Amino acid sequence: MTARSALVTGGTRGIGRGIAERFLSEGYRVVINGTRPQEAVADVVAQMSQLGSVTYVPADIGDSGHRDRLIEETLSTVGRLDVLVNNAGITSPGRKDMLEATEEDLDVVLAVNLKGPFLITQGVAKHMIEERKADREFRGRIVNVTSISATVATTNRAEYCISKAGLSMTTKLWATRLAAYGIDVFEVRPGVIRTDMTAPAAEKYDRLIEDGLTLERRMGTPDDVAEVVSVLAAGKVPYSTGQVLTVDGGLTVARL
Numbered sequence: 228m229t230a231r232s233a234l235v236t237g238g239t240r241g242i243g244r245g246i247a248e249r250f251l252s253e254g255y256r257v258v259i260n261g262t263r264p265q266e267a268v269a270d271v272v273a274q275m276s277q278l279g280s281v282t283y284v285p286a287d288i289g290d291s292g293h294r295d296r297l298i299e300e301t302l303s304t305v306g307r308l309d310v311l312v313n314n315a316g317i318t319s320p321g322r323k324d325m326l327e328a329t330e331e332d333l334d335v336v337l338a339v340n341l342k343g344p345f346l347i348t349q350g351v352a353k354h355m356i357e358e359r360k361a362d363r364e365f366r367g368r369i370v371n372v373t374s375i376s377a378t379v380a381t382t383n384r385a386e387y388c389i390s391k392a393g394l395s396m397t398t399k400l401w402a403t404r405l406a407a408y409g410i411d412v413f414e415v416r417p418g419v420i421r422t423d424m425t426a427p428a429a430e431k432y433d434r435l436i437e438d439g440l441t442l443e444r445r446m447g448t449p450d451d452v453a454e455v456v457s458v459l460a461a462g463k464v465p466y467s468t469g470q471v472l473t474v475d476g477g478l479t480v481a482r483l
């Protein structure tokens with residue numbers, strides 16, 4: 228039997244790297260992408276290669292030509308794609324108060340965090356539908372990495388919150404459209420995870436967590452999220468397409 232395969236966008240660092248490495252350790256053939264040229268990520272890719280078969284494609288998911296090339300190169304590398312993880316994302320530029328955020332800020336964040344995953348899913352879904360028509364046993368799985376910002380308002384990251392709320396609905400839409408083809412679509416919604424993205428605010432988060440922000444008193448790790456994505460990709464959460472798995476240490480549990 229051929230190894231399962233996965234495309235993890237933004238897999239060179241942070242949560243995406245955690246997910247990609249988890250898949251590699253489980254024997255998947257993995258494709259990752261990012262905005263940096265091949266040479267700039269050679270060391271990271273070499274380290275990841277020690278775990279298994281990984282291919283890096285330089286491609287900006289906010290750019291339509293790059294997206295098409297990413298899908299083509301992924302399919303020509305793995306042949307059949309079993310799993311797509313829409314992980315790549317950016318925070319709001321400069322974390323400006325929403326009274327100061329610009330139209331350009333909104334365009335950039337929505338292009339990467341919302342339009343990119345929607346259109347990559349569309350391209351991959353067409354391939355998965357063909358696989359399903361050829362093989363009734365084929366089960367495609369798609370996971371969108373959103374954020375608690377899909378429901379928690381932060382006024383200096385309005386573009387980010389809007390993009391993640393949109394990606395949350397995108398999950399429900401694709402789950403609805405693709406269910407007939409046996410393709411499950413899930414949303415994984417992380418809380419505060421220790422990565423380069425949260426590094427500038429890590430001290431603030433550590434203090435808030437000490438004061439009770441989360442039920443589990445620590446920041447999350449990429450491995451926490453990777454574990455959940457791995458379980459979903461393996462089909463171990465059956466009869467649940469379209470659902471949200473929140474990985475936030477209890478941050479969003481309402482308390483009195």
Ligand code: NAD
Binds near residue numbers: 289372
């Ligand atoms: P990160 O900044 O450490 O890594 C992001 C990755 O995405 C990088 O590999 C980067 O190269 C890639 N990327 C960024 N823009 C891209 C583009 N235009 N095209 C292709 N690749 C691009 O971030 P992270 O903390 O690992 O976050 C990963 C995902 O998880 C994001 O979608 C983020 O919104 C989400 N998330 C993170 C947290 C957190 O606390 N870190 C919480 C909730 C959700």
